Amino acid sequence: LRKMMMPYTALNLQDDPKNRKLTLSVYAKHLAMPMGVSHVLAFSQREDRVQLRLGRIPEGPTMSFRVERFSLAKHVRAIQRRPYNSGTGQQLFAHPPIVVTNNFGDAVNNSSAPGGATATTPSPPHIKLMRISFQNMFPAINVATVKLAECRRVVLFQYHPENELVEIRHYAIKATPVGVNKKVRRLVQTKIPNLRRLDDIADYITGTTETGDVAPSASTTASASASGAVSDSEAEDETSHVVLSQKYAGRGNNQQQKSALKLMELGPRLALRLIKVERGLGGGDVMYHALVQKTPEEARALKARKEREAQLKTQRRQTQEQNVERKRKAKEEKLERKRQRKEAREEEAMAELRKGTVVSPLPHDDDDDGNVSDKPKKGERRQR
Numbered sequence: 001l002r003k004m005m006m007p008y009t010a011l012n013l014q015d016d017p018k019n020r021k022l023t024l025s026v027y028a029k030h031l032a033m034p035m036g037v038s039h040v041l042a043f044s045q046r047e048d049r050v051q052l053r054l055g056r057i058p059e060g061p062t063m064s065f066r067v068e069r070f071s072l073a074k075h076v077r078a079i080q081r082r083p084y085n086s087g088t089g090q091q092l093f094a095h096p097p098i099v100v101t102n103n104f105g106d107a108v109n110n111s112s113a114p115g116g117a118t119a120t121t122p123s124p125p126h127i128k129l130m131r132i133s134f135q136n137m138f139p140a141i142n143v144a145t146v147k148l149a150e151c152r153r154v155v156l157f158q159y160h161p162e163n164e165l166v167e168i169r170h171y172a173i174k175a176t177p178v179g180v181n182k183k184v185r186r187l188v189q190t191k192i193p194n195l196r197r198l199d200d201i202a203d204y205i206t207g208t209t210e211t212g213d214v215a216p217s218a219s220t221t222a223s224a225s226a227s228g229a230v231s232d233s234e235a236e237d238e239t240s241h242v243v244l245s246q247k248y249a250g251r252g253n254n255q256q257q258k259s260a261l262k263l264m265e266l267g268p269r270l271a272l273r274l275i276k277v278e279r280g281l282g283g284g285d286v287m288y289h290a291l292v293q294k295t296p297e298e299a300r301a302l303k304a305r306k307e308r309e310a311q312l313k314t315q316r317r318q319t320q321e322q323n324v325e326r327k328r329k330a331k332e333e334k335l336e337r338k339r340q341r342k343e344a345r346e347e348e349a350m351a352e353l354r355k356g357t358v359v360s361p362l363p364h365d366d367d368d369d370g371n372v373s374d375k376p377k378k379g380e381r382r383q384r
Helices: 017-021 024-035 073-079 125-136 182-189 201-206 296-355
Strands: 039-045 050-056 062-071 098-102 107-109 119-121 153-160 165-177 241-243 258-265 269-278 286-289
Touching (some): 024 039, 024 050, 098 125, 125 286
Parallel strands (some): 098 153
Antiparallel strands (some): 039 050, 107 119, 165 269, 241 258
16 A cells, blocks of 8 residues: 555655554654655554544544455455566656546436436535545646656546445556557567577568468567567557657657557555544544434534533643643742842841851751741751
8 A cells, every 4th residue: 555655655664563552643743744744544453344544634634444345466466367567666656646536526317307418416525525535645747747657557546336435446557559560569568589490580470481381489488478468459449549749668659659558457456435534633523424323403412512522621721721830930939039038148148247247157948938947957966
């Protein structure tokens, strides 16, 4: 999941076990905000389920999801016949992916409008909030200034209204030149095959020899077969053909060249169900709950109770701060009175010395009320 958020994520961040007991708001305030993090994704696992909380820093909202099913990236690669060769992983994850959201907008209903016209049903607020949150997790792309070579990945968020699940998929974009022979394309994109059984490279391209016989097949290296080349059926699909406005990654994908685009899944896969939406970061008013339904009267009563509790908490905090301030001022005033009495005694003793009279020794200490204490110091004996 961190690789899907690349490059604007802490890929090698190791969480301190001491911080796992912190609340989401405290964690975001003291750890995430100093690093400039805009969103935090917190997973929690129990015996029967896995939960995901998605919160925007610093003031929310927070969405709580239940992970219905998931597959790791290594599981996705294990079931693929030709996994994507991410040998140039640094270039693949050097730029943020393109975000695609589907079925999060207004629903189209063809039967409800009179005369067969189409009518749109507004989506619920929590559906629109999910779409906005998923889009804001990744930086926006400026179409006027973006470079085609930077668009290497796609993240798809698919909402299914029938079961209220959100499917998340992560793909890599692969471009293959079209309009040329399959064998010529293989020569351009991969290494030269083993041609030791052929007399001429034309025999490999045409498939026949000069005498018209079938040419022996040329074996390619393992890297060519594992490169994930597009098959003939995929290359002939004209819906995936585009004319490149700029040079793209891969051999033969030059400017003004027609290429076929293909999505290669990288993983992971997630199926999420929205459970709760909170107004704040890890707290606050509950804006939506999938399992608990309240009437407007119950919602208003609950909100009023929460407001009273918040006001009471604020009053207690203010009272506590006032008590601390009062005790601090009383302590400072006590020390100030003691300092003034000491200065007064010293001035009186200096005045007596200037007159030449005998002055009794200064008292050892005085108490808080200004009374002189005649207790001897440690190590001295009382004179009788």
